[in-house]
Amino acid sequence: MSKDVPLCASAPHHITAAFSPRWTEDRLTTGSVGVGLAVEPRLTICTGTSLGGPVTGTASKVLKLLGVEGVTVSASRALPWGMGYASSGASAVAAALLASALRGVSISRSLQAAHAVEVEDRTGLGDVLAISCGIGVVLRRRPGAPGLGEVDCVPAPPSVSVVTLETGFMSTQELLSSLGQSYYSASEDLVKALDRDFSFDRFASLVTQFTESLGLARWLLGEGADEVIRRTPGLIGYYVKKRLLVLLVERDEAYDAVKHLTSSYRFKARLLEPSREGPSLTLVA
CATH class of the missing domain: 3.30.230.10 (Ribosomal Protein S5; domain 2)
Structure with missing residues (x-):
């Protein structure tokens, strides 16, 4: 070309x-x-x-x-x-x-x-x-x-949106040095469980269990974080990546979810959508 x-x-x-x-x-x-x-x-x-x-x-x-x-x-x-x-x-x-x-x-x-x-x-x-x-x-x-x-x-159901709470920066190298074998072992168990039965609903359920069992939300936001998150309107599931809290929520309650998080924590919340399409090329008109 x-x-x-x-x-x-x-x-x-x-x-x-x-x-x-x-x-x-x-x-x-x-x-x-x-x-x-x-x-x-x-x-x-x-x-x-x-x-x-x-x-x-x-x-x-x-x-x-x-x-x-x-x-x-x-x-x-x-x-x-x-x-x-x-x-x-x-x-x-x-x-x-x-x-x-x-x-x-x-x-x-x-x-x-x-x-x-x-x-x-x-x-x-x-x-x-x-x-x-x-x-x-x-x-x-x-x-x-x-x-x-x-x-x-x-694909995620059309009724699902994603809300994130940005609490700070962390490089991939910092992330790798901060995680231990317990995290990696739990991750491998999660991947094996999803490999046996891979669906959106199972992902949402298992990833929330994974997050709570490792105390990742408490590590990020302090004691009581899981209880605050569970009160989020329309909550389907949640997890933590680096210093980012990720919530799966019902689309029709997404703005209420953002309001709940920002009233509970003084960090920037962002409303995203699950991707419906992989990488793509487009000719510019």
């Missing part, structure tokens, strides 16, 4: 609920098993049109690795970085898709390059694999890059 043709690639974000890393000597087979939610708004990068700013960081490295040169690429940043939204992973997937179109290389090869950059930079272990599926609840059954790892998705 000509570099002069305006083109955009977009990808959903991803909020991991539980994971267990797998380290090997190969960046392509290094990764994690786990489960999370693909959410929108999406991250978008484009050629031939101006968005929020230039492509930097992970996306820039992916484009360079895949030989995209001599073309101006800009990016939108719909969600903050370092909060647990896998913005780096979303940018890597979008960059890989764009490079695939511009350079005429396979999407599998491009996504594997994106995964390798994430692993090398320690910005993510399984987000590229998860976002490559990118719809609703995402289950990473086998670790590794797309084409080597195994991933599955199940």
Whole structure:
């Protein structure tokens, strides 16, 4: 495809609920098993049109690795970085898709390059694999890059929205150093349970049990946090990623849920939607 043709690639974000890393000597087979939610708004990068700013960081490295040169690429940043939204992973997937179109290389090869950059930079272990599926609840059954790892998705019901409470920043490296074997063992048990019966309802139930059994909400927000969260209007389930509280709520009570959280805690709440579509390419009119 000509570099002069305006083109955009977009990808959903991803909020991991539980994971267990797998380290090997190969960046392509290094990764994690786990489960999370693909959410929108999406991250978008484009050629031939101006968005929020230039492509930097992970996306820039992916484009360079895949030989995209001599073309101006800009990016939108719909969600903050370092909060647990896998913005780096979303940018890597979008960059890989764009490079695939511009350079005429396979999407599998491009996504594997994106995964390798994430692993090398320690910005993510399984987000590229998860976002490559990118719809609703995402289950990473086998670790590794797309084409080597195994991933599955199940759409969230149309009646479900996602509310997050942003309590602070945390890098992936900080996250990895803060977690212990009890978290990883519980994550593996959760993945095995979902592998036997993978559905949205089972995810919502099991991830809440996982969160409460490990005391993750209390760690994040202090004693009594679980009781406050359980009083959220329309609550379906909840979990914690980094310093981010994630709630699944009934769509018709989402604004009441936001009001409840912000009246209980002085942090920014954000209303999101489960992703209904994986990564995509669009020609700009």
